[in-house]
Amino acid sequence: MKNTIYMAPMEGLTDFTFRNAYEKIFGKGKIAKYFTPFISPNKSEKFLAREIRDIDREHNNGINTVVQVMTNDAKDFIWTARMLYDEYGYNEINLNAGCPSGTVVSKNKGSGMLNEPKLLDKFLDAVFEDDFIRENIKVSVKTRVGVETDTAFPEIIDIYNKYPLEELIVHPRLRTDFYKNDLNLEAYDYAVKNSRSKVVFNGDIFTRKNFLDIKKKFPHTDTFMLGRGLIADPGLIDVIVSENPEDFSRDLISDKKRMKELHDLVFDARLHIMPGDTHAIHRMKEMWCYMAYVFDDCKKEIKVIKKSQKVADYKSAVDIFFNVAKLTEKDYILFSKKF
Ligand SMILES: Cc1cc2nc3c(=O)[nH]c(=O)nc-3n(C[C@H](O)[C@H](O)[C@H](O)COP(=O)(O)O)c2cc1C
Numbered sequence: 001m002k003n004t005i006y007m008a009p010m011e012g013l014t015d016f017t018f019r020n021a022y023e024k025i026f027g028k029g030k031i032a033k034y035f036t037p038f039i040s041p042n043k044s045e046k047f048l049a050r051e052i053r054d055i056d057r058e059h060n061n062g063i064n065t066v067v068q069v070m071t072n073d074a075k076d077f078i079w080t081a082r083m084l085y086d087e088y089g090y091n092e093i094n095l096n097a098g099c100p101s102g103t104v105v106s107k108n109k110g111s112g113m114l115n116e117p118k119l120l121d122k123f124l125d126a127v128f129e130d131d132f133i134r135e136n137i138k139v140s141v142k143t144r145v146g147v148e149t150d151t152a153f154p155e156i157i158d159i160y161n162k163y164p165l166e167e168l169i170v171h172p173r174l175r176t177d178f179y180k181n182d183l184n185l186e187a188y189d190y191a192v193k194n195s196r197s198k199v200v201f202n203g204d205i206f207t208r209k210n211f212l213d214i215k216k217k218f219p220h221t222d223t224f225m226l227g228r229g230l231i232a233d234p235g236l237i238d239v240i241v242s243e244n245p246e247d248f249s250r251d252l253i254s255d256k257k258r259m260k261e262l263h264d265l266v267f268d269a270r271l272h273i274m275p276g277d278t279h280a281i282h283r284m285k286e287m288w289c290y291m292a293y294v295f296d297d298c299k300k301e302i303k304v305i306k307k308s309q310k311v312a313d314y315k316s317a318v319d320i321f322f323n324v325a326k327l328t329e330k331d332y333i334l335f336s337k338k339f
Pocket residue numbers: 008009010011012013036037038068096098099142171179202203204205225226227228229
């Protein structure tokens with residue numbers, strides 16, 4: 001069974017500059033859907049300049065982009081969907097019911113929506129009551145399995161089951177786990193067995209071994225959303241979409257070369273749209289928080305990248321890094337240290 005892969009929405013990482021560069025160098029039709037980092041509608045009924053730039057059709061040419069929306073107000077979701085459809089031509093929208101950030105959860109948005117299942121139900125009811133949505137928009141949800149415990153997860157699944165969701169993407173963690181702690185695979189299993197919607201797996205697929213382990217546990221899951229794994233090791237996509245991921249033979253020399261190309265495309269695009277050197281360099285360093293883990297022999301070189309503040313210094317540090325560092329396939333990766 002061929003696997004379908006989605007790129008996860010990641011604020012600060014998978015903006016249009018990354019999505020386009022990834023598609024050009026690694027994706028090449030292998031990513032079925034690219035999810036945008038969330039846009040957050042406000043009462044003004046206008047998108048922010050940054051949001052417009054990210055969803056602009058010209059910036060999403062030739063890639064299948066799904067816009068993610070974070071709100072707990074059905075009215076805001078509906079005008080956003082309408083505008084995305086009418087003005088930007090999007091007919092599929094993803095609801096963020098997973099963001100663990102304190103400022104988001106305190107407003108009962110993101111994973112905070114799971115705090116009160118009745119309000120989640122009311123929200124979805126109003127969304128799917130809307131004729132325009134029902135006729136024009138595919139709505140999917142990206143969810144966690146609870147806030148502090150997973151005890152309400154069956155109730156949450158019952159609620160999702162009341163609505164014709166396009167799909168349910170499950171990141172099997174609690175809000176309190178943020179992006180750490182073991183995955184709750186029992187809760188994922190519950191979703192697989194009880195969801196009426198198609199279920200997509202999301203979480204901690206950083207290596208071939210991670211993928212094979214999850215696939216072994218859930219052989220009927222055929223769609224996977226990857227985030228950090230594709231930032232760290234973009235060439236992992238070739239393994240996962242291959243006919244035989246266990247035996248697929250990678251060309252790590254070529255993958256390293258392509259990573260440099262990806263890096264350079266993203267950096268140039270960010271320098272072009274961001275004012276001053278600092279901002280673009282800072283955003284690239286967020287990528288290094290993940291990329292650094294798939295290389296050996298590079299501690300010194302990574303430190304130089306980390307310290308660089310000016311474009312010329314940063315570029316030269318990156319060139320040296322790619323000359324020296326060795327891309328390796330690991331069984332496990334623990335993204336722990338701050339870059
Ligand atoms: C820096 C960062 C930014 C993220 N931004 C978003 C976001 O905008 N929307 C969202 O639904 N999830 C967001 N996530 C969560 C990811 O989409 C994904 O669910 C999570 O990283 C687990 O998948 P992974 O283990 O494959 O990375 C973010 C995660 C990180 C680490």
